[in-house]
Amino acid sequence: MKLTIRFKLNGKAVSAAITPEMTLLTVLKDVMLVNSVKRACVSGECGACTVIVDGKAMNACLILAMTIEDKNVETLENLGAPDRLHPLQKAFVEMGASQCGFCTPGFIMAAKAFLDENPDPTEEQIRVALSGNLCRCTGYVKPVKAVQQAIQEMKDIESGLTPVQAIQGAARIMQGHSAEELNIQIH
Amino acid sequence: MYEKETYDVIGKSRPRVDAVKQVTGQVQYLGDMHVKDMLYAKAVLSTEHHARILSIDTAEAEKLPGVHAVVTAKDVPHNLIGITLDDTPVLAEGKVRYKGEMVAAVAAETYDIACRAAKLIKVVYERLPAVFDPREAMKADAPVIHDEMQGKDYKGNIHVVPATGELCQKLRHGDVEEGFKQSDIIIEHKFATCPQKPLPIENFCTLAAPDGNDGMTIWSTQQCVFGNAGHLAKVIQMPLSKVRVICPAMGGGFGEKNQLGTEPVTAVLALKARRPVKLELTTEESLQFTGTKHPMYFTYKLGAKKDGTLVAMKRECITGAGAYRSVAMLITMKVTYWGAGPYNIPNQHADCYVVATNKQIGSAFRGFGMAQPTFATEVMMDMLAEKLNMDPLELRKKNIYRDGDHMATGQAVRAAGIELVLDAVAAMAGWEKTS
Secondary structure, three states, X not given: OOEEEEEEEOOEEEEEEEOOOOEHHHHHHHHOOOOOOOOOOOOOOOOOOEEEEOOEEEEHXXXXXXXXXXXXXXXXXXXXXXXXXXXXXXXXXXXXXXXXOOOHHHHHHHXXXXXXXXXXXXXXXXXXXXXXXXXXXXXXXXHHHHHHHHHHHHHHHXXXXXXXXXXXXXXXXXXXXXXXXXXXXXO | OOOHHHOOOOOOOOOOOOHXXXXXXXXXXXXXXXXXXOEEEEEEEOOOOOEEEEEEEOHHHHHOOOEEEXXXXXXXXXXXXXXXXXXXXXXXXXXXXXXXXXXXXXXXXXXXXHXXXXXXXXXXXXXXXXXXOHXXXXXXXXOOOOHHXXXXXXXXOXXXXXXXXXXXXXXXXXXXXHHHHHOOEEXXXXXXXXXOOOOOOOOOEEEEEEEOOOEEEEEXXXXXXXXXXXXXHHHOOOOHHHEEEEOOEOOOOOOHHHOOOOHXXXXXXXXXXXXXXXXXXXXXXXXXXXXEOOOEEEEXXXXXXOOOOEEEEEEEEEEEEEOOOOOHHHHHHHHHHHOOOOXXXXXXXXXXXXXXXXXXXXXOOOOOOOHHHHHHHHHHHHHHHHHHOOOHHHHXXXXXXXXXXXXXXXXXXXXXXXXXXXXXXXXXXXXXXXX
């Protein structure tokens, strides 16, 4: 039995022919060919398939595709591009918070949905927010620091500092690096 | 000592070259790859730990619309392969030796059809007694796992050492019994290390595509593309020049992906279907099919003088290889020669056995045979320090290799930085304050 579902993928209205047992992960990966979403445990354990559905971070592997009719699905493709990185993406680069990079899209999406609701969290809250995402290379210190750095940068931008000052401030606070040393490009 | 400031790279944090692609989701891992006319594969894994295969019925699976190839051992051009011994079947033949071993596989138009076809394959087993602990497997009455390879390669479940024909790899240095006589203090202890799963987030995945009629390109989650290309060429009986193995970005491996995983069976499916085939394991399948760090069982005896000078060390190691040899002999070689730690011990004796069990095949995993004996040796050192009422750091510094020393194997030590490292670690850990 084939069904057609309509939903928003990264702001664009799309439709997909699905079968009832398909998960959102199958639709994103095999029908829409979205690159950033990763298929791994397929049981809600690892968080590699984390996407944002109507503002909430969710494991795409645990959502039946039929239930996303009319909903807004965001993947990492929607966040930023190499020439205009989101503060979270920039911070993950600078902190060395990715190694093999396989879990990284899920981490960033989980962090994004969390910060949208809690712009000023404690470290403990950040750790809880990322607890559904597993990393086997880097561990969790650097991703947590990256989220903290991104928060600082977003605050600085909001408080009227120039992006250069903001990044310098964030980098200085986190690890004693200068922006030049980290070779950060400002756009 | 070098001046940190004179270096551009050493001592500085640098972003990864591919970090921007990673954080924007642009890296293409194998699971993200799609090629034209690609079929999806599903493997049938053994549900038994140890069993004779009475029959495999693939008729129903072959009839299912959308199925392009079903393969069992008889479809594999060359079935037995291995890194140090050709004892590992691509697909189980006659017997299964661990739960999770590959028995058959299908390639179909969609992943869903492949899954349904795999379920239609009927395998009838006759269950045999299984053994999981290598110490049990060494006993005379243990079920024999490799009954057809007895003699040259196996004696019971014990792997025969190829170079010597003996049952264990041996290290002999000085006179260990004389060393114990000269010792003021002797401590003995047993240790066991567990089988750890490397478990990268990305599961094993292979995409094999026939190049015309006489070649094959294999994209795979493979850490050792050149080393394993030869084994794959042998499996599909093609000259090495016709087989290309490519590893795209990999989502973690940690040593597990040094060994062949999904490659051979995917290549065989592609050969039969004459179409590109992708086999991506689920985590559940990976947990059963792929390897673990080798569990090891140690018996230690260490003798020292009152002032902490090490005199003699006797070790026995029993390595659980899992169902097939793979890298177990190489891993255990490192245990034999370097497992006593970076210490001058004039009298040494080690006997290290490799034993087959009905478990997953042991794999490389972060340290390749060094983590297990290092744990045991360092705990022995701490126990000795406690008995001698000596600072564990001082005990180590008294015995470490320095330039000009010789290891038990006769190798000369050059550029030994052990004391520098110990001092740096002690400073970072605040050792002075705690002791």
